[in-house]
Amino acid sequence: MSHRPGDRQRFQLQHTAGVAVPDAAVLEDMRRVASEFGGGLLSSRLYQSHGQYSHTTARRRFGSWNNALQAAGLSLRNELDI
Numbered sequence: 001m002s003h004r005p006g007d008r009q010r011f012q013l014q015h016t017a018g019v020a021v022p023d024a025a026v027l028e029d030m031r032r033v034a035s036e037f038g039g040g041l042l043s044s045r046l047y048q049s050h051g052q053y054s055h056t057t058a059r060r061r062f063g064s065w066n067n068a069l070q071a072a073g074l075s076l077r078n079e080l081d082i
Helices: 022-036 042-051 055-062 065-071
Strands: none
Touching: 022 042, 022 065, 042 055, 042 065, 055 065
């Protein structure tokens, strides 16, 4: 398939359902998305839109979204002490 100048190419994510992904790969991708799209902050919605993996993968892998953020060395947007 050839593209003409000015044609818009659409990037499509290919989620890797059923494929074992190392923790380090998930964390690195979270840091990438936070840096490129979130100004250093990362919401689960932003990650779902731009991440290579599902935000639920990170949540399940690390026990919660906030735990995943902490493991990636990212700041928590909202921290509640209930």
